[in-house]
Amino acid sequence: MPIQPWQQPQQIQHTQRLLDSFHQWLGHELLPRIGSPEEQSRALFDAPFVVVSHDTSPDPILTYGNATALQLWEMDWETLLQTPSRLTAEPVEREQRAQLLQRTARDGFVDDYSGVRIS
Numbered sequence: 001m002p003i004q005p006w007q008q009p010q011q012i013q014h015t016q017r018l019l020d021s022f023h024q025w026l027g028h029e030l031l032p033r034i035g036s037p038e039e040q041s042r043a044l045f046d047a048p049f050v051v052v053s054h055d056t057s058p059d060p061i062l063t064y065g066n067a068t069a070l071q072l073w074e075m076d077w078e079t080l081l082q083t084p085s086r087l088t089a090e091p092v093e094r095e096q097r098a099q100l101l102q103r104t105a106r107d108g109f110v111d112d113y114s115g116v117r118i119s
Contacts, residue, residue: 006045
């Protein structure tokens, strides 16, 4: 059986950074920090809500998406990790998406986004 994304050492580390960052910026946990880092990685991957992250390049590329995101966007892990964040929004919504990215750069996070995402 192939190794799952949440089992990959670099993703376990990335999950810890995501959870630490969420706590630092919002003052509470995204999910209970129970068990080992690998168990936390699996819990985040299996969470019933979308969790994504992207890098800080001028045209940000997705660096993480949990199972809920992968299912909603009808993508596999490898494809997600090559996808520019802007392409997850419909063309008519990309201006709103650009404003979201500006807010993210300014504030370090966004926790109130809702909108149509495309696969």
